[in-house]
Amino acid sequence: MATPLSGAQIRQTFLDFFAQRGHQPLPSASLVPEDPTVLLTIAGMLPFKPIFLGQQKSEFPRATTSQKCIRTNDIENVGRTARHHTFFEMLGNFSFGDYFKSQAIAWAWELSTKTFGLPPERIVVSVFEEDDEAFAIWRDEVGIPAHRIQRMGAKDNFWNSGPTGPCGPCSELYYDFHPELGDDHIDLEDDTRFIEYYNLVFMQYNQDIDGNLTPLQNKNIDTGMGLERMAQILQKVPNNYETDLIFPIVQTAAKIAGIDYSTADESTKVSLKVIGDHIRAVVHMIADGITASNEGRGYVLRRLIRRVVRQGRLIGIDRDFTTDVAETAIALSESAYPNVRMKETVVKSELKIEEERFRKTLDRGEKLLEEILNRETKQISGKDAFELYDTYGFPVELTEEVAIEKGLTVDMKGFEAEMQAQRQRGRDAHKTIDLTVQGTLDTLAENLQGTEFLGYKQPSTQAEIQLLLVNGEPVDRVEAGTDVQVILNQTPFYAESGGQIGDRGYLSGEDLVIRVEDVKKESAFFVHFGRVERGTVRSGDKVTAQIDLSCRRRAAANHSATHLLQAALRKIVDEGISQAGSLVDFDRLRFDFNYSKPLTSEQIQQIEEQINTWIAEGHQAEIAVMPIADAKAKGAIAMFGEKYGDEVRVIDFPGVSMELCGGTHVANTAEIGLFKIVSETGVAAGIRRIEAISGASVLEYLNVRDSVVKDLSDRFKSKPEEIPDRITALQTELKNTQKQLEAVKGQLAIAKADQLLAEVDTVGDFKVLVSQLEAVDPASLQKAAEQLLQKMGEGAVVLGSVPEAGKVSFVAAFSPAVVKQGMQAGKLVGAIAKICGGGGGGRPNLAQAGGRDASKLSEALTEAKNQLKAGLVK
Incomplete structure (x- = not known):
């Protein structure tokens, strides 16, 4: 075997191999496919769907790519098997009516054995059971012994996109990890011995509705080599996760959790592998413009992030950590995919928001579990256990542990039935690449x-x-x-x-x-x-x-308004501004554009005034269809994300705006009526968003705000123009009241604390006080600890309190001599907070922490006292 190659070297070697053989190297397509029938890019061939369907002619007869892919249909196997992933890279070489079986097989063999140096005796191939041609090529032209060419059925070795459309047999290459077991019984389903690393699809038929196969006029080649799988083979590691493509992420997560991966138990390793895999997926998804939501690909993203957070919690990570592991994933990917570093800010921001939100969700899940335990007397139903798992991210193993403590069981058969139903839904959604527009x-x-x-x-x-x-x-x-x-x-x-x-x-x-x-x-x-x-x-x-003419008119007004908005932005803010996305609805419009900083209030006002001036001037729309070259020569602006043919439709409001656009528009800008910007925000690094309204929606908007102003005027007994001053005065009054309240709370806490001086112990040369104060907030608890330490002299104070239900607060204050003795307030308070399901820290002399389990407060304070005694008696 040749010297192990890095993942990056494998990727480049593959692309170079085929580029040298006449293939045009093309960049990876986005994970957000242009094909509306597919949620995410799930295979290397997907970007070439129109070519394979004959709907579009390829610029090149041959192409090669390394394509980012996402699949979640077998998400439960991620981390548990050696090579299941949600995110993976598919290396592919494609022929569009050019070369076919013989050449594809010859190059696959050359690449495998000569370029990558795989021993020929370790390669087994499969062919479709009826594909005598492929069998003969492998045996007679390549020279593989017949017993190492496995004939397999249509389920494994006949590729189709759906009930109809282009299809054909395929041939797969497998690497044998244990050739010492001999060739007497080759079972390619034994994934402990064999790994499929390269699939060659011979698209040679068209299948009709009755299942009849007709030879295609142009035969195509579609191949896919799993980058992660080839890395496992060449780097001689036991699974894909321990390759240099993923393992650095796993190690980062392990370090955060304080775990040594090499000595970790299997369940911990699974959690670390899930984190490593999913973080790669979410980094690329966010970088490609996907944001977390409860629908579509946004739900896939949210689910992956939540699985990462849940797995981190399982292995003891009790703080936000996703941005840290994301940084490692970005560093690993940026050389091949520079956009992940360019979008670093938005990636980390999205992760931070989702992680914080889900931690709160997990807390709610714990409360729901408590409600279920109080309700049930014998068994937690499978439906309840699944709801905890699926909705709240509560691991079923943890549900079982808690149930056993309460003398209950969990209906695991019911849980598995619910899980299987969800898996089936996932498989149904991802079963095939639908090359036939929903079949x-x-x-x-x-x-x-x-x-x-x-x-x-x-x-x-x-x-x-x-x-x-x-x-x-x-x-x-x-x-x-x-x-x-x-x-x-x-x-x-x-x-x-x-x-x-x-x-x-x-x-x-x-x-x-x-x-x-x-x-x-x-x-x-x-x-x-x-x-x-x-x-x-x-x-x-x-x-x-x-x-509905009313809806059409409103949409047309909003669409024309987006054109005026882009023109105003280019005129007032920056000529280099271009569209990065838009939404034209009946009631509103949204316009995303590239700009690095927020617009000022003066700029927003100027934009509104300019657009309303153009509206009032009544610019007549001139709509024409012309060759695209002519349109560009006239200065027409292309719309974001649109593909154009040789003939294009041009919407021109002379002297104001000219764009290529297939949408519906007003005949005259006067029909728009009014224009109002509702908000201006940032949505990604270097991308701003304006939300606005036009026409009748402006009147509705103003009516609502007029009603609010009238209500506030009545409440404040003030004129509308006086309301801001009244609010400012109330805010000042509220701040002063809050300061007075905080001062009173602090004084009360100190008064309570003074009563604790009778509990002071002597440990060696130091005074030590470890005690609990009832219902004291963290700020007041700190004041009390500092006051007590001042009165005690050289020593240590550790106080705990339950300021509100479900929360625990700790503070530790150490004198200089105690710190010199080797004790640190931050370390001690962080350690005892873990007992209550929390964490924290601070300076060596003063630190605070918090927790969630008030029932263990006494246990935590006892541990603090024991640590102080052990550390101060030397």
Whole structure:
């Protein structure tokens, strides 16, 4: 075996190998795919979907990439097996109608054995059981013994994207970790012996709805080599997690937890591996623009972050730590993916916010568990245990431990049933790469015509229903009360695009009404999402398609306002400003732009005034379709994230704004009415966001604020212009009152503390006082400790209190002589706080800490007294 290569060297070696053989190296696509049918980029071939479908011609006959990927369908195996991951890099070489099986196999063998130096006798290959051609190439051209070529069924070695579309057999290369076991019984499912590291997909067929295979005119090659798996092989480590791609992150987490990975038990190692894997995933997801939420890819991100925090808690990390391990992940990735360092601030900010939020959620989970324990007499149900796990991130193992202490059991079969149901939902969502636009439309595309869009000029039209879908499946008829997706031959409805949401409205016929709530474009089809309000709808029905004109007007006003906003920003703030995202809704608009600092209040006012001036001037819109070269020559600005063909649509408000845009717009700026900026904030490093309203929404906005001002005027008995001064006066009065209250609390605490002087012990040459004060806040507790130490002289004071339910406070104050004796207040108070489920620290002479378990306060104070006695008697 050759000298072990680093992960970075493996990546570059692969790309160089294929670049030298005529492949165009291309950068990794974002984890946010352009394909709307896929939540995240889950394979190296996904960015080339339109090429494989024949919808787009490739600029190059051959390409090679290292693609970032995210998969969460087997998330429960992460850290438990040697090579399951949520984030991984797929090294790929692709042929678009160029070379095929013989060349792909020859290069795969050359790369494996000569470039990477894998011993040929350690490689086993698999082929589809009916693919005699691939079998013969491996045996006759490459020279692999026939018994080391395994024929396998369609489940393992026939790749397809869905029920229809491009597909074909594949051939996989496996590395044998234990060749000494011989070739008598080769079981490629034995992942303790074999690891699949390279998959060659031969796209040579098109599959129709009946499962019939027709040879493709252009045969393609799609391959994938797992970077982490090849690193495990070449670096001779027992699993992917101990490669240089991940192990430094694992070590960082272990250091924070005070753990030696080499001597840790298996469950601790699993937690550390999960942290290592998931942190890589979340760093790249956030850097690619994903933010945590409760929907879609934002939910995937939130779930991964929460799993990291939970695993940290399991191994004893009792502080915020995700940004520390993220720094290691960023450092490991920045040479190949510079955007992770460029987005460092937003990555760490998002992690910090989510970690703090989830720690509070975990605390709530502990309270829910207590409620369940009080409610149950024999067993915690599987449903309750799963809710604790899934909603609150409460490990089922911990639920079991607490239950046993209370004399209860946990219905683990019920828990596993709930878990299995969730796993199945995950698998259903990630089962295949849907190259057929949710399977259905491309399946039926040959029998359907694309939807003709008439909405630029017509608000309504007569149309024919070409296809009805319920939950993505074609149906012949739909009854009232059912959610439905409708494909028409022509439509006035605008489909969501360019940041503008889809139109609303109705499809109506004889005794038939379908309320349309959204419209999206899938390939050449406009999909109308709605609900059958009345009657029965059938495929082939003739309907009147009518948009909601009020909604359309508001969306058009907001969309034109975004164009004016960009023009005003470039004029008033910086000519280099460009769009970084947008949302055009019926009631509001959002515009993201690249700028490194907040806008001043003067700039915001100037922007508003400029836009409202353009509105009042009544600039007529000039809309034209022209060659893209002509549009660019005229100075038209392209919209963020949009792809343009040879012909483009240009929206021009002469002298104000000219942009390439497919959205709906007002005919004259005067139709916008008014424009008002509602907020200006930062959303990422170097990205600012303006949220604004226009037209009727401005009046609604002003009415609400006018109502609030009137209410405040009544309450303060003041004129509107006097309200700010009244609030300032009240704030000053409140601050003074709070200061007086704090002073009283401190005096009361000191008065209580003076009574403790009778409890002072003598330890060696020092006075020692360890005691509890009832219901004293942390600040007052510190004052009391300092006051007591001053009265005692050379010595140590440790005080504990429960200022409010669920919280414990500690303070330690040591005199200089005690510190010189080797005792440190910070270390002592941090140690005893852990007993109460908390932590803290401070200076050697004065420190504070907190905890959550008040029932162990006495135990913690006893430990403090024991440590003082041990440390001061020398």
